[in-house]
Amino acid sequence: MKRIIVISLLTLFAAAAVAAQEKPVVLKDAPGRATVENFCAGCHSLDYVRINAPFMNKQGWTAEVNKMIQAFGAPIEAKDVGMIIDYLSVNYGTGG
């Protein structure tokens, strides 16, 4: 058990080191940006957002955000889902 805890802490440390060295991906400054950064960047760099632009429509971004919540367990509260989808589809999608 002790060994498991040590390994977990080291793993966290390694992850933190990655985050510290990572060049920040600057997202467009628009309503919802902080919410997107807060919920998405915990698990992956935000180049994942930009690389999928701008071909995604609102339906596509909705499916992607729902996949992050349902399949990948992203702790996004229901009240924030709409804002995230809107931000992504307006700023990194076709808008519609």
Added chain:
Amino acid sequence: MDRRQFLQASTGALALAPLSARTSFAADAPLTAGLPQGAYEIAGLEALAGKRPLIKLTTRPPNYETPASYFSSLITPNDAFFVRYHLANIPRVDANTWRLQVGGPGVETPLALSLADLQRNFEAVEITAVCQCSGNRRGLSEPHVPGVQWGVGAMGNAVWRGARLKDILAKAGLAKGTVEIVYNGTDGPPLTTTPDFVKSLPLWKAMDENTLIAYEMNGQPLPHFNGFPARLIVPGWTATYWMKHIVSIEASPKSFDGFWMKGAYRIPSGAFPIVQRFATQETDVNTPITETVVNSLITAPAEGRRFQIGQTIDVAGIAWDGGYGIRAVEVSVDAGINWRPATLGKDDGRFAFRPWSYRFQAAARGAAKIMARATNRIGQTQVETLIFNGAGYHNNVIRPTTIMVA
């Protein structure tokens, strides 16, 4: 790896995570034509620790593709081999304390194998095989589909050396009724609510003599970012099954129901000419991806190269498939109207890149489209139009290289 990281790795501590050194900007990256605009905006040549500059598509988890220029040589260098992770916690593994646990309900005698056990107590086998991401060329899907927008370089060909999985399973002893072998590596998700990347193989594929636990790649230990100290090698099948940093293997009497089997890496039933089946994972509508479809890549001449009328043009490339072997490659120099056989080169076995070449004289001025079409030994060939699927898998559309003759 710098000296401090090396010392940490060699003394058993987990070393620091990768240093990412940007060496050029997106505009200089040799990206495939046809990707979504966003890919061109964020991609760039960057070197992970221990790697040459590769095409960075995403930073965390790291997804880096091999620039196409490396495919001019048949063996892809370890430090240029593509990198693909789903989950961002990627601990460095200490080879001295690493163990491969073999167990599960279908195993009679659980094992905990050290690297030395694996190297000394099992016959060492070498196989040259292509490791290709299921989503290689996803970025070329029309319409575009979400995901890492790979060009042509999410693949590589290496000489893998390791122990047969079947020999390891035989040593552990398999119980009757085992249907799948389930396995896991050390990389995992930052959140405990995210499904860990765990995969399974049907027993028949796990027992194939070519399925290995590899501890060497091109005569060297595996690079960290390609699965050090050992990874599963499933020649012919897409790289999703080639678990990196493998630490556990379990024999199971039932169909494994993890997300990465039931919810990802699936293709519509009947859409592709696939022979090898994963029956315990099939549903009415879809099936796990299995073997790679037949494909080819033109490595020369480069896109846009200029030639003089009458000049001899040497076309070269590689072809590969899901392990049946390449029977023929045909080349067209007139945008697909006429096709002529290319000359096949060195045969490193049915799982390896097969080189081919074709020589012609530039006979007409203007733009010319050169195309290659590979056919394997069971008669499967590349498609002219995309077999669309939402995940962008199995893209083996014939791709033209355009040259200019003046």
